[in-house]
Each structure stands twice: as structure tokens, then as C-alpha cells.
Amino acid sequence: xxxxxxxxxxxxxxxxxxxxxxxxxxxxxxxxxxxxxxxxxxxxxxxxxxxxxxxxxxxxxxxxxxxxxxxxxxxxxxxxxxxxxxxxxxxxxxxxxxxxxxxxxxxxxxxxxxxxxxxxxxxxxxxxxxxxxxxxxxxxxxxxxxxxxxxxxxxxxxxxxxxxxxxxxxxxxxxxxxxxxxxxxxxxxxxxxxxxxxxxxxxxxxxxxxxxxxxxxxxxxxxxxxxxxxxxxxxxxxxxxxxxxxxxxxxxxxxxxxxxxxxxxxxxxxxxxxxxxxxxxxxxx
Numbered sequence: 576x577x578x579x580x581x582x583x584x585x586x587x588x589x590x591x592x593x594x595x596x597x598x599x600x601x602x603x604x605x606x607x608x609x610x611x612x613x614x615x616x617x618x619x620x621x622x623x624x625x626x627x628x629x630x631x632x633x634x635x636x637x638x639x640x641x642x643x644x645x646x647x648x649x650x651x652x653x654x655x656x657x658x659x660x661x662x663x664x665x666x667x668x669x670x671x672x673x674x675x676x677x678x679x680x681x682x683x684x685x686x687x688x689x690x691x692x693x694x695x696x697x698x699x700x701x702x703x704x705x706x707x708x709x710x711x712x713x714x715x716x717x718x719x720x721x722x723x724x725x726x727x728x729x730x731x732x733x734x735x736x737x738x739x740x741x742x743x744x745x746x747x748x749x750x751x752x753x754x755x756x757x758x759x760x761x762x763x764x765x766x767x768x769x770x771x772x773x774x775x776x777x778x779x780x781x782x783x784x785x786x787x788x789x790x791x792x793x794x795x796x797x798x799x800x801x802x803x804x805x806x807x808x809x810x811x812x813x814x815x816x817x818x819x820x821x822x823x824x825x826x827x828x829x830x831x832x833x834x835x836x837x838x839x840x841x842x843x844x845x846x847x848x849x850x851x852x853x854x855x856x857x858x859x860x
Contacts, residue, residue, distance in 0.1 A: 631746060631747055631798060631801055632686050633684045633686040633692055633694075633744055633749060633798075633848075634684055634685055634686045635683070635684060635848045635849055635850060635851065636681075636682075636683050636848070636849045636851055637681070637682055637683070637684070637804070637846045637847060637848040637849065638679065638680065638681040638682075638846065638847060639679065639680055639681075639804075639844050639845050639846035639847060640677075640678070640679045640680075640844065640845055641677060641678060641679065641680060641698070641700065641842045641843065641844035641845075642675070642676070642677040642842060642843060642844075643675070643676050643677065643840055643841050643842025643843060644673070644674070644675055644676065644840070644841055644842070645673070645674060645675075645676045645702065645704045645731075645734075645812075645838045645839060645840040645841070645842075646671070646672045646673030646674065646704055646838065646839060647672055647837045647838050647839050648669045648670060648671060648672060648706075648837065649669065649670040649672050649706050649727075649729040649763075649834065649835070649836060650667055650668075650669045650670075650834075650835040650837075651667060651668045651669070651670075651710070651727050651765075651819070651832055651833065651834055651835075652665075652666075652667040652816070652832075652833045652835070653665065653666060653667065653668070653710075653712075653725075653830070653831060653832045653833065654666075654830075654831050655712075655714075655721060655723070655828050655829070655830050655831075656828065656829050656831075657827065657828055658823065658827055658828065658829060664712065664714045664721070666712060668708055668710035668725070668727055669708070670706035670707060670708040670727065670728070670729065671706055672704050672705060672706035672729070672731075672838070673704060673705075673706070674702060674703040674704035674705055674730075674731075675702070675703055676700045676701070676702045676703075676704065676734065676840060676842065677700055677701060677842075678698060678699050678700030678701055678733075679698065679699065679700075680696055680697065680698035680699075680844065680846070681696070681697060681698075682694055682695055682696030682697065682740070683695055684740070684848075686744055690743055690744050690745070691741075691742070691743055691744075692740070692741070692742040692743065692744055692749060692751065693739070693740070693741060694739070694740035694741075694742070694751075695737075695738075695739055695740070696736075696737075696738060696739075696740060696753070697735070697736065697737045697738075698735060698736055699733065699734075699735040700733060700734050700735070700842075701732070701733050702731045702732060702733055702734055702759075703730070703731075704730065704731040704838055705728070705729065705730035705731070706728065706729060706730075707726070707727065707728035707729075708726075708727050708728070709724070709725065709726050709727070710723075710724075710725045710726075710727060711723070711724050711725075712725075720770070721769075721770070721828065722769070722770045723767050723768070723769050723770075723830070724767065724768045725765060725766065725767035725768075725832070726765070726766050726767075727763075727764075727765050727832075727834075728763070728764050728765075729761055729762065729763040729764075729834060729836065730761070730762045730763075731759055731760070731761055731814075731836065731838060732759070732760040732761070732762060732783075733759055733760050734757065734758075734759040734812055734814075734838070734840070735757070735758050735759065736755060736756065736757045736758075736790045736810070736812070737755050737756045738753045738754055738755025738756065738790055739753065739754065739755055740752070740753045741753075747797060747798035748795070748796075748797050748798075749795065749796040749797070749798075750793070750794075750795055751793060751794060751795075751796070752791075752792070752793040753790075753791065753792050753793060753794070753808070753810070754789070754790065754791040754792070755789070755790060756787070756788075756789060756790070757787070757788045757789055757790040757812045757813070757814060758785065758786065758787045758788070758814075759785070759786050759788075759812070759814050759836070760783065760784070760785050760786070761783075761784065761786050761814060761834070761836050762781075762782070762783045763781065763782055763783075763819050763834045764779070764780070764781040764782075765779065765780050765781070765819050765820055765832055766778070766779040766780075767779070767820075767830075767832075769830065778820070778822055778830075780819055780820040780822075780832075782817075782819060784817070786814040786815055786817065786836060787814065787815065788812065788813040788814040788815045788836075789812075789813055790810050790811065790812045790813070791810070791811055792808060792809045792810035792811055792840075793808065793809060794806055794807055794808025794809065795807055795808070796846075798848075801848075801850075802847055802848050802849070802850070803845070803846070803847060803848075804845075804846045804847075804848060805843070805844070805845055805846075806843065806844045806845075806846065807841075807842075807843050807844075808841075808842060808844070809839070809840065809841050810839075810840040810842075811837070811838075811839055811840075812837065812838045812839075812840060813836075813837050814836040814837070814838075815835070815836070816833050816834065816835040816836075817833065817834060818831065818832075818833050818834075819832045819833060819834045820832040
């Protein structure tokens, strides 16, 4: 009895220790697995921060190039007035003008929170806008026959403008109107055969001078990237009227020929916008 009891207690203690060891071993395996998983998770690289990309803005300094086509009419008002007053004749001749134009521009835009834009731009374009015509006039001054056969021609050598831009932006698309000061160089020439008071004379005149005036127009611009934009615009340029010829002939008649220069310009341009003076771009975590 005692022997059997002792053997039973020994068996229970032995198996209890085995079970305890088994449980401790299983717990160790679980803890080791959890520790490895935590270490592995800690070793995994965290995802890179997403950079903060600011909304596009038209604000900034820009420069670019343009090319286009221009033309309209060179108009030559003329008159012949009898010396001392009295009878006179007057009229005008006009020339269809056309040619290419191209150059560069530089400017600055401010875009306001309400999407309205105010900008200033100056540009300079070389031009080959030209035209030529012939005019014939006949009449009487003071009862004497009077006739003129004239050849007229002009060419715009360059055009520059300094103008303001006012527009509205739909994100990357901008529509604007513009207007301001214009200047240019116009080369003009005239020659005429004049018969009056029983005599005849051939006269000629030419000039190559700077002119000033005004411009107005509008256009569209689109931002391909945050820095590169393309535009298409129309400008009307008026460089005013000047006197090409003022001559007293035969002591009988004073002949005056004037020249007026205007141009309609359609051109396309490419601008690069610099991000100077804008807040720095920072990463957002």
C-alpha cells in the first residue's frame, strides 16, 4: 500500500513537471515569435513622406519668345492747295500690308485670391510688314489743270509695346485683355510726277523714322507645367500719322502727303515663368 502510494505520487509529480516544462517551452516559443515579429516590423522601412505640391499660380516673373503675322493698311492722305488759298483737292490712297513678325517678351503677373490677374509686359519684335501702291489724281486748281501720278510704299521694321494685362484664371487657363504704349520704326517712300500750270516736275521723298502710338488686344494662355506656358494673342497697333512730303510747286500749289501706320497682329508665344519671390516648397508629413 505504502509502496503503491509512493509510486503514484512519484508518477503524478513526474508527469506534472513534464507538463510544466512543455507549457514553459510553448510560452517561450510564442514569446520568441512575438519578439521576432516586433523586431521585423521595426526593421521595415517607413514609407517616404509625400511631398507637398502647392497649387499652380500665375504669379511670377517670366520671359519668352513669340512669332506671328501682321498686316492692315498703310494709308496716305494727301491734299493740294492753291497758294494763297482758294481751290483745293484732297483724297487718300491705301495699301494692303502684310508680313511676318517675331521677337521676345518679358513681364510679371500677380494672381489674386479671387483668380483675377494683373500683369505688366514689354515686348520687342522685328517685322517685315510692307506694302506698295500707285495713285493717280487729276483736277483743276484756280482754273488750271492739275495732275499727279504717284508711287507710295512703306515697311514696318520693328514694333515694341509696353502694356498692362488684366485677366481671369481658371487654374492653368488664363484669358486676358491688354493695352498700352506702342512704338516702332517705319520706312516710307513716295515719288510723284506732277503737271500743273503748263509745267511738269518729278519729286520724291523718303524717311526712316521712329514712331509712337498705342496698342490694345487680348489673348489666351495655358500652363503646360508650373513653369512653362503657351499663349495666343491678338494686338491692334496704331503708330500714328506723320508728314511724308510737304512741297510748294510752281509757286502755285502746295502738295502734302501724309502716312498713317496701323497693324493687326496675331502671334503665338512661349513663356518660362520663374518661381522667384514665391514661398518655399516644404515637405508635408
